[in-house]
Amino acid sequence: MKKAAIISVGNELLNGNTVDTNSNWLQKRLLSVSIPVVYSCSVVDETDEIKNAVEYVLGKADIVLITGGLGPTDDDLTRQAIAEFLNTELEYHPDIYEKIVQFFAAINRPLAENNKIQAYLPKGTSEIPNALGTAAGILYQDSTKLIAAFPGVPSEMQQMFDLYVYPKLADLNKDSFIVIKKIKCIGAGESVIAEMLGDMMVRGRNPLINCTVDHGIITLHIVAQSNEKKVAEQAAADDLQKIQTILGSLIYSCNDQSLAEVVGQMLSEKKQTVAVAESCTGGLIAKMLTDIPGSSKYFTYGWVTYSNDAKMTQLDVDKKLLERFGAVSSEAASAMALGAMKKSSADYAIAVTGIAGPGGGSEKKPVGLVYIAVASSKGVKTERFLFGPRNRDFIRLRTSQVALNLLRLNLCD
Amino acid sequence: MKKAAIISVGNELLNGNTVDTNSNWLQKRLLSVSIPVVYSCSVVDETDEIKNAVEYVLGKADIVLITGGLGPTDDDLTRQAIAEFLNTELEYHPDIYEKIVQFFAAINRPLAENNKIQAYLPKGTSEIPNALGTAAGILYQDSTKLIAAFPGVPSEMQQMFDLYVYPKLADLNKDSFIVIKKIKCIGAGESVIAEMLGDMMVRGRNPLINCTVDHGIITLHIVAQSNEKKVAEQAAADDLQKIQTILGSLIYSCNDQSLAEVVGQMLSEKKQTVAVAESCTGGLIAKMLTDIPGSSKYFTYGWVTYSNDAKMTQLDVDKKLLERFGAVSSEAASAMALGAMKKSSADYAIAVTGIAGPGGGSEKKPVGLVYIAVASSKGVKTERFLFGPRNRDFIRLRTSQVALNLLRLNLCD
Numbered sequence: 129m130k131k132a133a134i135i136s137v138g139n140e141l142l143n144g145n146t147v148d149t150n151s152n153w154l155q156k157r158l159l160s161v162s163i164p165v166v167y168s169c170s171v172v173d174e175t176d177e178i179k180n181a182v183e184y185v186l187g188k189a190d191i192v193l194i195t196g197g198l199g200p201t202d203d204d205l206t207r208q209a210i211a212e213f214l215n216t217e218l219e220y221h222p223d224i225y226e227k228i229v230q231f232f233a234a235i236n237r238p239l240a241e242n243n244k245i246q247a248y249l250p251k252g253t254s255e256i257p258n259a260l261g262t263a264a265g266i267l268y269q270d271s272t273k274l275i276a277a278f279p280g281v282p283s284e285m286q287q288m289f290d291l292y293v294y295p296k297l298a299d300l301n302k303d304s305f306i307v308i309k310k311i312k313c314i315g316a317g318e319s320v321i322a323e324m325l326g327d328m329m330v331r332g333r334n335p336l337i338n339c340t341v342d343h344g345i346i347t348l349h350i351v352a353q354s355n356e357k358k359v360a361e362q363a364a365a366d367d368l369q370k371i372q373t374i375l376g377s378l379i380y381s382c383n384d385q386s387l388a389e390v391v392g393q394m395l396s397e398k399k400q401t402v403a404v405a406e407s408c409t410g411g412l413i414a415k416m417l418t419d420i421p422g423s424s425k426y427f428t429y430g431w432v433t434y435s436n437d438a439k440m441t442q443l444d445v446d447k448k449l450l451e452r453f454g455a456v457s458s459e460a461a462s463a464m465a466l467g468a469m470k471k472s473s474a475d476y477a478i479a480v481t482g483i484a485g486p487g488g489g490s491e492k493k494p495v496g497l498v499y500i501a502v503a504s505s506k507g508v509k510t511e512r513f514l515f516g517p518r519n520r521d522f523i524r525l526r527t528s529q530v531a532l533n534l535l536r537l538n539l540c541d
Numbered sequence: 542m543k544k545a546a547i548i549s550v551g552n553e554l555l556n557g558n559t560v561d562t563n564s565n566w567l568q569k570r571l572l573s574v575s576i577p578v579v580y581s582c583s584v585v586d587e588t589d590e591i592k593n594a595v596e597y598v599l600g601k602a603d604i605v606l607i608t609g610g611l612g613p614t615d616d617d618l619t620r621q622a623i624a625e626f627l628n629t630e631l632e633y634h635p636d637i638y639e640k641i642v643q644f645f646a647a648i649n650r651p652l653a654e655n656n657k658i659q660a661y662l663p664k665g666t667s668e669i670p671n672a673l674g675t676a677a678g679i680l681y682q683d684s685t686k687l688i689a690a691f692p693g694v695p696s697e698m699q700q701m702f703d704l705y706v707y708p709k710l711a712d713l714n715k716d717s718f719i720v721i722k723k724i725k726c727i728g729a730g731e732s733v734i735a736e737m738l739g740d741m742m743v744r745g746r747n748p749l750i751n752c753t754v755d756h757g758i759i760t761l762h763i764v765a766q767s768n769e770k771k772v773a774e775q776a777a778a779d780d781l782q783k784i785q786t787i788l789g790s791l792i793y794s795c796n797d798q799s800l801a802e803v804v805g806q807m808l809s810e811k812k813q814t815v816a817v818a819e820s821c822t823g824g825l826i827a828k829m830l831t832d833i834p835g836s837s838k839y840f841t842y843g844w845v846t847y848s849n850d851a852k853m854t855q856l857d858v859d860k861k862l863l864e865r866f867g868a869v870s871s872e873a874a875s876a877m878a879l880g881a882m883k884k885s886s887a888d889y890a891i892a893v894t895g896i897a898g899p900g901g902g903s904e905k906k907p908v909g910l911v912y913i914a915v916a917s918s919k920g921v922k923t924e925r926f927l928f929g930p931r932n933r934d935f936i937r938l939r940t941s942q943v944a945l946n947l948l949r950l951n952l953c954d
Binding site (some may be wrong): 140143144145146147148149151152153156159162164165166167168169170171174175184251313338339340361404406410411412413414415417418419422423424427428429430431432433435437438441442461471472485486487488520521524 | 552554556558559560561564565566568569572577578579580581582583584585590597630663684685751753762817819822823825826827828830831832834835837840841842843845846848849850852853854855884885898899900910933934937
């Protein structure tokens with residue numbers, strides 16, 4: 129089986145300025161053609177460092193993908209490093225230069241003298257065309273290895289990889305297949321889900337079931353491996369079905385959708401609408417719902433009623449209710465949801481009120497206490513949660529996810 | 542000058558599941574004590590791979606920081622790898638085991654047999670205590686090198702690093718100083734700011750001025766280097782003052798604050814309040830304002846008036862105005878801001894309306910067209926922006942940043 133390594137080039141990746149996301153993107157692409165990444169590294173903008181890294185990783189991998197260091201300035205040295213590694217020199221390509229000239233003409237900017245260096249490639253390599261910029265990529269291939277270098281700009285790298293390198297890699301690796309299915313769940317902890325799945329989670333099993341957790345979202349990966357594509361596909365499909373049967377409505381997506389996307393799709397299909405009334409999440413639930421293109425079809429009204437005043441004047445929450453039970457109470461959440469539904473004439477309304485912290489908590493009402501209400505024609509249902517003690521961002525995000533999930537379960541009914 | 546390298550251990554860092562953010566965090570901490578990171582790599586969960594990485598990076602660096610691989614399961618092999626690198630064995634530490642027992646007792650969970658491995662350290666190394674979990678860190682130091690291993694969980698790693706390793710590193714590197722100042726700007730492009738700063742931006746200058754761009758936010762880093770702390774500090778302070786004079790109100794923070802923090806602080810100091818009425822940003826501005834702890838002091842009301850109906854019923858926007866000018870118009874933005882100010886009795890109101898895309902654009906009103914209004918006792922001021930053609934997330938984030946900036950400039954007046 130072919131293996132890959134990734135080299136990211138750039139001082140900014142080592143001085144805390146930039147988090148390298150290219151590697152992660154490439155890893156996923158490679159895995160989808162069953163090529164595991166066995167090593168990745170970030171190196172500074174120096175010819176020797178880049179060249180040494182290429183030599184070093186070729187001890188572990190057959191495929192080396194390099195990002196960064198193909199710009200026009202003095203500290204862009206990937207071109208030179210590959211030439212030195214191949215023990216050859218840079219060669220001028222007038223056709224590449226012509227494309228650079230045209231690129232600058234199209235965006236109506238002057239061509240700088242130093243852009244000419246971008247028309248050079250190490251002898252014996254070929255161009256990976258870049259439709260979105262002036263930095264051509266470099267491709268080298270012989271009987272034992274493939275080296276491909278891309279600019280560091282993610283949009284350019286991704287397009288170049290997908291058009292010119294991905295098909296080659298898929299072709300290289302015809303003797304081994306990995307099929308991955310992704311399942312996203314909410315509503316139970318990692319250990320509960322592991323217990324429910326039992327033996328399926330055992331290490332070394334094929335398919336392997338991996339589990340990651342992020343703010344209450346549990347993502348399961350089914351990774352099936354075989355020499356035969358059909359066998360891997362069948363094994364993954366079988367496991368997917370088993371897990372769907374076991375976890376039921378804990379699963380909200382098998383297509384890598386967000387909760388907001390799932391809820392939005394359900395509302396669209398039913399031609400129904402939702403309104404939100406937020407206190408502690410301060411607009412985050414509305415933001416998540418409206419992240420989705422076309423959300424104006426089902427999302428109409430939102431309120432961020434941060435003060436008691438706002439709850440009373442905008443959502444008709446009774447002053448006496450707030451005085452008696454407080455703004456962070458089941459009663460307040462219910463009243464907010466009912467008020468929002470009435471004012472907006474939406475089919476559903478979500479309301480949240482809670483203490484996101486770090487201040488404002490008490491023994492009776494600690495940081496992390498949140499009430500979430502979902503109102504519909506069937507009435508209003510309110511639940512109490514304790515998401516603390518965690519930080520403000522965590523509590524706000526968790527509250528929003530759980531609120532969207534309660535709406536989802538309501539829509540399933 | 543001492544140099545550092547970082548090794549991140551874990552299959553999840555190489556199969557597209559997790560983006561390594563620990564390295565970035567450590568890079569910033571190291572730079573603050575003038576230790577540059579010259580190399581970083583991610584390796585799979587195998588003893589040899591970890592051991593080889595330690596050997597390899599010690600060819601480039603004196604300080605090696607390792608994250609991950611200290612858990613209790615079979616695939617946690619950093620402990621073993623360091624022992625093999627040091628040519629020694631693992632040694633049982635009853636005092637560490639006692640802490641693990643107490644940890645499980647405190648969270649009321651049963652202690653598993655495999656947790657015992659976490660009480661072992663390579664001979665000749667010492668414990669880096671972990672107050673937040675059961676994975677003790679490992680510290681090795683001799684006359685030429687320092688190796689420190691941490692668990693991969695960011696909160697545990699960060700606390701352990703800051704308490705036990707950071708002071709040691711600061712101490713090691715007393716003969717060289719880097720002072721960094723960070724300046725955040727909004728309201729002009731990278732090239733305009735570079736032109737304004739002229740010769741200060743030249744490469745190789747000391748202090749070096751670095752520039753990064755993120756959604757319209759320009760961040761300048763002044764990096765001053767010297768053998769003498771005072772000299773570096775003075776050079777950085779001088780540059781900071783020069784840049785402040787040149788860029789003026791384009792600068793919104795020299796303390797790494799977000800725009801929402803800066804605006805919040807100004808409102809707090811003036812004891813004033815703000816309300817927001819959002820259409821295309823769908824709650825994002827309210828979310829950004831309420832990200833800040835204590836924002837309930839100055840943020841009271843928010844509306845997400847996504848439909849025309851919501852704009853009319855909630856903000857008293859005139860139906861005829863919407864029919865005549867459309868919801869995406871200067872007139873609608875102004876009316877929304879005035880309506881929000883009136884309904885909330887806030888001192889300021891921000892309103893935005895625009896086309897976030899990808900659908901909904903036309904030749905006259907393309908995707909990315911946004912109107913932003915800021916109302917105050919001085920009246921309402923509305924501006925027109927073209928942020929497209931970009932993706933939905935970009936346009937929404939950019940709109941929110943620019944809206945907060947317009948409020949900031951209004952508060953400065």
